[in-house]
Amino acid sequence: MKLRNYLKDNRLKRNLTQEALAGMVGVTRQTIIAIEKEKFVPSVKLALELSLALDTPIGKIFRLEDGQGEKS
Secondary structure (H helix, E strand, C coil): CCCEEHHHHHHHHCCCCCCHHHHHHHCCCCHHHHHCCCCCCCCCCHHHHHHHHHHHHHCHHHHEECCCCECE
């Protein structure tokens, strides 16, 4: 199983730029880019802050999925 994220999808639904979201949670734009590209796994604290900033349940942003992309 792999941790997948849908941060970009959720951010775009809210019409937020990477920079705006970064400012809302106190990180750099580069951190948001790295999370969206799945090159960085955020801490639990940051994941929760992103969830609050996007007003979206954390399970709709971060999911454990098998190799075929199916939710587990």
